[in-house]
Amino acid sequence: MIRTLATSFIAIMAATAVTADDLTVYSAGPKPLSAALAEAFTAKTGITVNLFQSTSGKVMARYEAEKSNPQADVLISASWGHAITLSAAGELLPYASENAKTVPDSLKTEDYVAQGAAAIAMVYNTTLDMPAPAEWSDLTNEAYKDMVTMPDPAASGAALSLVQGLASQDGDAAWQLISDLKANGMIVPGANAAALNPVLSGARGVVFGAVDYIAIGQKAAGEAIEVVYPESGTVLAPRPIMIPASTDQANEAKQFMDFVLSEEGQALVADRMILPARTDVKAKRPGWDELALIDFDYVKAAAEAEATIDAFAAATE
Incomplete structure (x- = not known):
């Protein structure tokens, strides 16, 4: 079940009785992709995803405002610079998903990886x-x-x-x-x-x-x-997915990252006309070999x- 978090995150959390096993994901748009990934992940694992969906700027603003009481277990931004900044500050949990093997080296580090671009x-x-x-x-x-x-x-x-x-x-x-x-x-x-x-x-x-x-x-x-x-x-404008070091749901967060980078998760990315991060997953728009990239x-x-x-x-x- 997907719970969409509205303006007051804490109030919604209380109202929906979030449990210790729930996963909280803060994600930049597009909203249909965020919702589809959350729903498919829950169906596959049984782990409830509490989803806050907004612009990259608002996602990062909420994350920063909650540092004294961290809530987010996974962050997805539309700005690669956000991941670079958080990594440099030591705020990300290192994790290299096995499903990222075919993601180009330029789109992954030990701290974050592209969901797509x-x-x-x-x-x-x-x-x-x-x-x-x-x-x-x-x-x-x-x-x-x-x-x-x-x-x-x-x-x-x-x-x-x-x-x-x-x-x-x-x-x-x-x-x-x-x-x-x-x-x-x-x-x-x-x-x-x-x-x-x-x-x-x-x-x-x-x-x-x-x-x-x-x-x-x-x-x-x-x-x-x-x-x-x-x-x-x-x-390219890569969309990083990353795990805050402050999470208390590290195992669930890693499972979510694995799912996003799985063939099923990357197919959902492709369905939104975004270039999948994995080069072995077919895009539904101009792909890696059709773009002259700087x-x-x-x-x-x-x-x-x-x-x-x-x-x-x-x-x-």
Whole structure:
């Protein structure tokens, strides 16, 4: 049975009579995936999952606020930087699941492993009188004047990763690209949904830096959009799963991580159009061999995140 935790976690815990054998999972979206994993895990093991589902920022804020009385046994974020930060602080329980053998080395450490990953893409509205873009730099052309949106790297870890990846690969040219996009009328309205919604409505034409699985899902639901991965390269936004060192349910937490990384768990990840972390589980969207990926230092990027956000703000003034 899944218990969805609402605003007051402690009150809900008391109301549902949580037992010592229950597992508490704090998970970033998408909500249907979190719920499906929890339900399938309970059906397989008999262990009740108390699920708190929210954005990555709110998940981490709750975890931080509860440090004097820890509640979470498993954390799932949409930001790889969160895992890097917690690991560096010694706040994670080391665990290497046997089911992670086919997860690429770049997406696992002794403290955390990817549940799956999104790729960052351009998403454009196919109903507008506008050419289909092929490269990031295309969006600086006159054809896209006042047509481009972008998620704010201060609000979207995926957009931040894209900026960091492009800067790592292209240096000053990446910052010039950002400035040129701004000069061409690009808006930066907020997080991922705020950037995608104007394109879905046709008020704008294309997103620079969209989270691909969200757009793929929208297209499958009938939206007139296409997803483009530039051949010059894009970045992954891995979704880490980790066990806080403060847990008193370590065995159950390890079982949950094993399940998420099992073929059954990874198939549920694939069902949400997210790239499974395991390379031997078939994706239902462009897979590992179909993406040109920029290789950059995630640890260095996490340490420089604030500086990158400041540099982006300066480039888009």
